[in-house]
Amino acid sequence: MQEQSQPGGKSGQAGKAMVQPKHLGCVGLSCFYLAVKASEEERNVPLATDLIRISQYRFTVSDMMRMEKIILEKLCWKVKAVTxxxxxxxxxxxxxxxxxxxxxxxxxxxxxxxxxxxxxxxxxxxxxxxxxxxxxxxxxxxxxxxxxxxxxxxxxxxxxxxxxxxxxxxxxxxxxxxxxxxxSSKCSKPNVQKLKWIVSGRTARQLKHSYYRITHLPTIPETTS
The missing domain is CATH 1.10.472 (Cyclin A; domain 1)
Known part of the structure; x- marks a missing residue:
């Protein structure tokens, strides 16, 4: 992706579009899914249905695919930008x-x-x-x-x-x-409980017959240095 921003972030306004709050979940998960598909091996890419179930959103796979297309068009289909x-x-x-x-x-x-x-x-x-x-x-x-x-x-x-x-x-x-x-000590630290991704027993059972498994990941250390 070409870099177009300037000090103050005034460039690129013509292509700027506002996202409605109700669509933020779909945008976020679609961006995540695009990133996974662009950076991971195919065997490590989860099913879209599994991601939606785990995230507990109410939109469908079709909704997510349409959102993916919109995002790709906004990015001019360049998903492997240098970060x-x-x-x-x-x-x-x-x-x-x-x-x-x-x-x-x-x-x-x-x-x-x-x-x-x-x-x-x-x-x-x-x-x-x-x-x-x-x-x-x-x-x-x-x-x-x-x-x-x-x-x-x-x-x-x-x-x-x-x-x-x-x-x-x-x-x-x-x-x-x-x-x-x-x-600074005044910096608000995140609530650990809110950072936990809790999957209900029902959701876990729905995923039971899928190749995608829920695993216990190690805690990610956070430092302020």
Missing amino acids: AFQFLQLYHSFIHENLSCERRRYLNFERLETQLKACHCRIMFSKAKPSVLALSILALEMEEQKLLELTEALEFLQLHSKISNRELTFWKELVLKCLTEYS
Whole structure:
């Protein structure tokens, strides 16, 4: 997918469409299903009927297929867009090569990934180009860790990614504000009970004869670093 957003998110307004609240569930599940089909092997892709049952939505498979078509048309059928996470991986790999062995520990990728996840919890960052968001996070971390020897490497990435100083500065400020609030003790933490996906006995029985099985997944650790 081509990156079209500009500082402030004013571009791409012509193709912008409002989604009615009653359709949000269908949009969300359809996007999830498209992502699974684009990234997973076919044998790991669940049936649409199973996803609808587990999610406990009331729309039909036909509704979901129609929504998929609408989403694909909005995306110009380009479902394998490069993400901010992939840019972050590429940038981190390049920057790492320019660090001495003893300094590499100051640029921890897991920490950068956590910061990206925190930004993705804010709707405003959906307006940022993936490349700009990734470079903003990396640049702030380099400043935090005082890795001054990487200034030229960062400028090289910015130049070849065609990111302007104005654009980078704009999103760096928003990322800094987000991460500062996220790491604050005043930040509202999610209610663990609301994050649990509870499947009723009836739903489980409906899925019993399907190849798709409900498994107990390990807890996903959350850090504020």
